[in-house]
Amino acid sequence: MAEAAVALPPPLIEGDKSIAQVTRDVCAPMEARPTALWWVALLISSSFLLLGAVAIGYQIAVGVGTWGLNRTVGWAFDITNFVFWIGIGHAGTLISAILFLFRQRWRTSVNRAAEAMTIFAVMCAGIFPVIHTGRPWFAYWMFPYPNTRGSLWVNFRSPLVWDFFAISTYFTVSAMFWFIGMLPDLATIRDRATAKWRRKLAGVLSLGWNGSYRAWQRYEVVYLMLAGLGTPLVISVHTIVSWDFATAVLPGWHATIFPPYFVAGAIFSGMAMVLTLMLVARRLMHLEEYITLRHIDRMCKLVITTSGIVGLAYGTEFFTALYSGSSYEQFVFLNRALGPLFWGYWTMVGCNVFVPQLLWFRRVRTYVPAVFAICILVNVGMWFERFIIIVTSLSRDFIPANWFHYAPTRVEVATLLGSFGLFFTCFLLFCRFIPVIAVAEVKGVLKYGKPRLESVHE
Amino acid sequence: MSKRLLVGVFESEDDTLAAIRASRQRGFKIVDVYAPYAVHGVEEAMGLAPSRLPWVVFALGLLGAGLKVWFEFWTTAVDWPVNVGGKPFNSLPAFVPVTFEVMVLFAAVGAVLSFFFVCRLYPAKRAVLPVAGVTDDRFAVVLEQTDSTFEPEEVQEMFEKLHAVHVEEQITGEVA
Numbered sequence: 326m327a328e329a330a331v332a333l334p335p336p337l338i339e340g341d342k343s344i345a346q347v348t349r350d351v352c353a354p355m356e357a358r359p360t361a362l363w364w365v366a367l368l369i370s371s372s373f374l375l376l377g378a379v380a381i382g383y384q385i386a387v388g389v390g391t392w393g394l395n396r397t398v399g400w401a402f403d404i405t406n407f408v409f410w411i412g413i414g415h416a417g418t419l420i421s422a423i424l425f426l427f428r429q430r431w432r433t434s435v436n437r438a439a440e441a442m443t444i445f446a447v448m449c450a451g452i453f454p455v456i457h458t459g460r461p462w463f464a465y466w467m468f469p470y471p472n473t474r475g476s477l478w479v480n481f482r483s484p485l486v487w488d489f490f491a492i493s494t495y496f497t498v499s500a501m502f503w504f505i506g507m508l509p510d511l512a513t514i515r516d517r518a519t520a521k522w523r524r525k526l527a528g529v530l531s532l533g534w535n536g537s538y539r540a541w542q543r544y545e546v547v548y549l550m551l552a553g554l555g556t557p558l559v560i561s562v563h564t565i566v567s568w569d570f571a572t573a574v575l576p577g578w579h580a581t582i583f584p585p586y587f588v589a590g591a592i593f594s595g596m597a598m599v600l601t602l603m604l605v606a607r608r609l610m611h612l613e614e615y616i617t618l619r620h621i622d623r624m625c626k627l628v629i630t631t632s633g634i635v636g637l638a639y640g641t642e643f644f645t646a647l648y649s650g651s652s653y654e655q656f657v658f659l660n661r662a663l664g665p666l667f668w669g670y671w672t673m674v675g676c677n678v679f680v681p682q683l684l685w686f687r688r689v690r691t692y693v694p695a696v697f698a699i700c701i702l703v704n705v706g707m708w709f710e711r712f713i714i715i716v717t718s719l720s721r722d723f724i725p726a727n728w729f730h731y732a733p734t735r736v737e738v739a740t741l742l743g744s745f746g747l748f749f750t751c752f753l754l755f756c757r758f759i760p761v762i763a764v765a766e767v768k769g770v771l772k773y774g775k776p777r778l779e780s781v782h783e
Numbered sequence: 784m785s786k787r788l789l790v791g792v793f794e795s796e797d798d799t800l801a802a803i804r805a806s807r808q809r810g811f812k813i814v815d816v817y818a819p820y821a822v823h824g825v826e827e828a829m830g831l832a833p834s835r836l837p838w839v840v841f842a843l844g845l846l847g848a849g850l851k852v853w854f855e856f857w858t859t860a861v862d863w864p865v866n867v868g869g870k871p872f873n874s875l876p877a878f879v880p881v882t883f884e885v886m887v888l889f890a891a892v893g894a895v896l897s898f899f900f901v902c903r904l905y906p907a908k909r910a911v912l913p914v915a916g917v918t919d920d921r922f923a924v925v926l927e928q929t930d931s932t933f934e935p936e937e938v939q940e941m942f943e944k945l946h947a948v949h950v951e952e953q954i955t956g957e958v959a
Contacts, residue, residue, distance in 0.1 A: 345920035348819075476862065480867055482867055487880040501895050509819070515918075529906050534910060536818055536819055536912070539831065546836045547894050550837060550890070550891075557883075568880075765820040769823075
């Protein structure tokens with residue numbers, strides 16, 4: 326017996342929880358009054374949100390001329406932020422859909438928060454291209470509806486239209502996936518709530534869920550279907566984002582490596598962001614027994630894997646430039662590493678390729694402050710990656726007479742800060758009103774790593 | 784039509800599974816099983832037919848993709864052809880990304896809506912629980928007393944042997 330028990334993997338959830346205890350542990354922070362720390366965090370993030378709202382109002386009123394763009398550099402800060410936020414979102418789908426298909430049951434502790442992160446990140450991402458259209462009140466023109474202009478239809482050959490369809494589908498499917506996963510938990514909240522408004526609200530949203538197994542059976546099927554659809558979807562979304570660049574003839578953009586390179590980079594940055602959020606959330610909400618060091622360890626392994634892919638892509642880009650024999654292509658890459666934005670390039674390489682190497686060591690992977698610091702650096706590095714790709718290729722293209730610099734204006738920086746404000750405000754509200762951990766899923770993995778004979782009756 | 788139901792309440796998935804298997808073996812009609820989480824093996828034990836939702840999803844995905852290819856062809860090559868960089872009007876390969884996205888959208892939205900439809904789930908529906916706690920930490924096996932051969936005492940004894948925490952008779956309308 327003892328030997329058989331030793332051969333089992335350690336349990337996913339620590340602390341020998343009973344089923345009812347899981348409900349209590351996850352619901353307790355929502356039912357208690359918010360802590361002072363939560364109020365402070367909300368105050369700070371909503372201040373940034375306000376700053377962003379003011380900046381957005383200003384740039385819509387005055388126009389895109391408030392940005393630092395010029396005739397040479399037509400895309401810069403906004404598209405960097407767009408790609409950055411979309412990428413962040415992808416780790417949520419990786420955890421909720423891809424790891425589900427791979428039967429990685431440890432995902433149950435983090436999937437709810439990761440999916441929430443996806444939705445908020447896509448919301449942040451959506452802001453930038455809409456403002457960049459210049460007349461955001463006509464954003465609905467992207468939708469191919471019968472109109473009084475002809476009907477003039479959208480151009481289905483354009484990657485920007487592909488992007489519109491990809492992002493809106495991605496947002497819709499992610500939101501549905503999140504809601505379906507939450508349905509049993511909303512019923513749990515409804516049935517245990519003491520506050521009247523909470524019971525009413527959860528009662529409306531839980532759609533009358535009562536845990537009937539006929540519903541559970543179909544629920545499992547729908548969840549599997551959504552995971553199966555979400556997996557190719559997430560890959561397609563960032564592939565299409567990369568096509569925004571790759572279908573252009575610009576050196577440094579026109580590369581077949583872009584789709585896999587972007588998808589790996591997206592998951593890399595998103596994983597780092599999930600870890601950043603979870604490390605804070607587990608500490609503040611006392612969820613250390615649910616999000617254990619083993620969870621962190623596994624996510625770190627995903628970070629270093631994707632870091633390897635991204636590093637390989639950086640190397641491959643140089644090789645392709647060399648091997649292509651195209652002097653423009655070669656110049657762009659030398660210019661990235663040694664030109665005026667060399668510091669950005671080396672920040673990107675340092676943060677994305679060198680720093681994550683520390684995660685090879687188990688000591689680092691299980692030391693929370695180190696993981697936190699590495700993840701922050703990865704996020705910085707991945708933001709710079711998009712900035713470098715976009716700005717270096719545009720600012721120095723084929724004809725030196727056209728070369729021009731780009732520097733962001735205060736309005737652009739304020740919009741970026743505002744998007745962080747939106748993201749963290751949404752996340753803080755999420756932590757307050759929705760169970761951060763998928764209660765019904767965690768209950769299903771409580772027995773993992775425990776000997777079968779250890780029954781409650783013996 | 785009112786039904787006489789017997790509800791066995793359990794506190795672990797293993798006991799629940801054992802109770803379902805024992806009830807099926809004895810030929811009792813299982814109205815439904817209630818659980819706070821999806822328990823591996825319950826649908827096999829209950830003998831539920833596999834869900835047909837995957838076919839719905841497949842059909843809707845196909846429909847979405849088909850409609851979208853037609854729509855892209857019609858708008859770009861028939862209704863108002865616009866010459867973009869000398870590309871052919873009917874540029875099928877360029878239609879692939881949007882077709883894929885619309886296929887996923889149709890399939891996913893269809894999956895969720897048909898799930899709500901077959902399970903009769905809608906906003907603000909009043910939840911009917913057989914016993915309190917099935918959304919927290921209790922499992923319930925609900926049997927229907929079909930005819931006079933059904934001995935409630937005997938079944939109660941069987942459930943209690945399988946560690947039921949509570950067994951109760953309910954004479955109501957539909958529970959499920």
